Amino acid sequence: AVLASNGHDCTLWSRRTEQAEEIAEKHTNEQYLPGAVLPDTLKADHNLARAVSGASIIVMAVPTKGIRKVCRDLNSVLEGPVLFAHVSKGIEPDTHKRISEVMEEELDREICQGIVVLSGPSHAEEVIRNQPTTVTVAAKNTEHARRVQDLFMNQSFRVYTNDDVVGVEIGGALKNIIALAAGVTDGLGYGDNAKAALITRGLAEITRLGVAMGANPLTFSGLSGLGDLIVTCTSVHSRNWRAGNMLGKGKSLDEVLDSMGMVVEGVRTTKAAHQLSKECGVPMPITEALYAVLFEGQKPIDRVELLMGRMKKNETEDLAGWS
Numbered sequence: 001a002v003l004a005s006n007g008h009d010c011t012l013w014s015r016r017t018e019q020a021e022e023i024a025e026k027h028t029n030e031q032y033l034p035g036a037v038l039p040d041t042l043k044a045d046h047n048l049a050r051a052v053s054g055a056s057i058i059v060m061a062v063p064t065k066g067i068r069k070v071c072r073d074l075n076s077v078l079e080g081p082v083l084f085a086h087v088s089k090g091i092e093p094d095t096h097k098r099i100s101e102v103m104e105e106e107l108d109r110e111i112c113q114g115i116v117v118l119s120g121p122s123h124a125e126e127v128i129r130n131q132p133t134t135v136t137v138a139a140k141n142t143e144h145a146r147r148v149q150d151l152f153m154n155q156s157f158r159v160y161t162n163d164d165v166v167g168v169e170i171g172g173a174l175k176n177i178i179a180l181a182a183g184v185t186d187g188l189g190y191g192d193n194a195k196a197a198l199i200t201r202g203l204a205e206i207t208r209l210g211v212a213m214g215a216n217p218l219t220f221s222g223l224s225g226l227g228d229l230i231v232t233c234t235s236v237h238s239r240n241w242r243a244g245n246m247l248g249k250g251k252s253l254d255e256v257l258d259s260m261g262m263v264v265e266g267v268r269t270t271k272a273a274h275q276l277s278k279e280c281g282v283p284m285p286i287t288e289a290l291y292a293v294l295f296e297g298q299k300p301i302d303r304v305e306l307l308m309g310r311m312k313k314n315e316t317e318d319l320a321g322w323s
């Protein structure tokens with residue numbers, strides 16, 4: 001919608017015929033964005049080959065578990081090289097790859113000019129209403145990031161560039177873990193102190209892992225780090241927060257996921273980050289607690305007690321060696 005309202009010739013691809021028809025003909029998307037009106041000029045098609053025909057840039061906005069398959073499907077329908085931008089937030093369990101790494105692995109070299117990541121505090125429910133939104137784009141090639149910045153930027157959608165692809169992708173992925181945890185503490189009936197603790201100490205553990213993976217620590221104070229942490233931990237729009245909230249109120253993970261009807265990326269990402277923290281030897285106590293609740297059947301309240309009862313430490317000891 002942002003691209004179409006900026007005057008670009010833009011076609012959405014949906015895997016379902018009825019969803020593509022609703023978007024193309026009625027300019028609505030009732031299941032995912034109830035009440036929203038999409039630009040008249042925004043086209044939609046369920047046929048992937050037709051949707052991408054003639055495209056100079058492809059924005060990948062599929063949930064992370066679908067990325068590999070969609071990339072493979074694109075290999076068979078794309079002719080010339082195009083620039084890719086992705087907005088998906090996650091890390092692949094088991095391979096521990098970031099989304100741009102997964103795309104690099106799957107996309108044929110001849111069709112992929114480069115990959116840009118676009119991330120930041122940007123709930124779709126507000127973007128579609130032209131409410132002020134700011135995001136970050138990062139790419140290995142600065143010109144590619146600037147191109148995506150130019151395409152998306154307008155009076156209500158402000159885009160910054162950043163050179164740190166690893167940091168932008170890691171921040172966007174890991175904030176979902178903390179948003180799930182913030183939902184859990186709200187579900188348990190805790191207040192703003194607990195939420196602020198999670199955001200702040202969550203940022204510390206995201207930064208710890210990110211730096212171990214090669215990110216610039218400053219990136220985590222930016223839109224794709226702290227910015228997205230704030231928006232997902234404090235907003236009712238966040239699916240991760242909502243899922244955590246139900247867990248905190250006593251629902252099982254299966255019950256929660258069955259009732260969501262939308263992607264909750266933080267669940268897969270918790271698994272990936274938990275594996276990564278062990279592999280890299282980086283302590284991630286909040287992630288570990290959430291992993292135990294999601295995958296080991298532990299009670300949220302017991303994990304809160306364990307978190308609060310850990311050994312004493314200095315708040316800034318992690319900062320040593322980051323210069």
Ligand SMILES: NC(=O)C1=CN([C@@H]2O[C@H](COP(=O)(O)OP(=O)(O)OC[C@H]3O[C@@H](n4cnc5c(N)ncnc54)[C@H](OP(=O)(O)O)[C@@H]3O)[C@@H](O)[C@H]2O)C=CC1
Nearest residue numbers: 015016061062063064066087088089122123124262263265
């Ligand atoms: N929503 C938001 O505000 C933001 C989301 N993101 C990120 O964008 C990504 C997508 O999220 P979002 O659109 O919100 O997710 P939703 O669950 O709201 O929508 C998913 C859409 O993708 C389709 N889809 C689901 N699985 C696949 C698949 N395997 N292959 C192709 N299409 C599929 C769904 O189709 P169907 O109905 O047929 O299942 C539906 O149209 C996530 O990584 C998310 O973290 C980033 C910033 C903001």
Ligand SMILES: O=C(CO)COP(=O)(O)O
Nearest residue numbers: 120121122123238239240
């Ligand atoms: O990433 C988002 C906003 O920036 C959306 O978060 P949820 O997936 O939790 O809804």
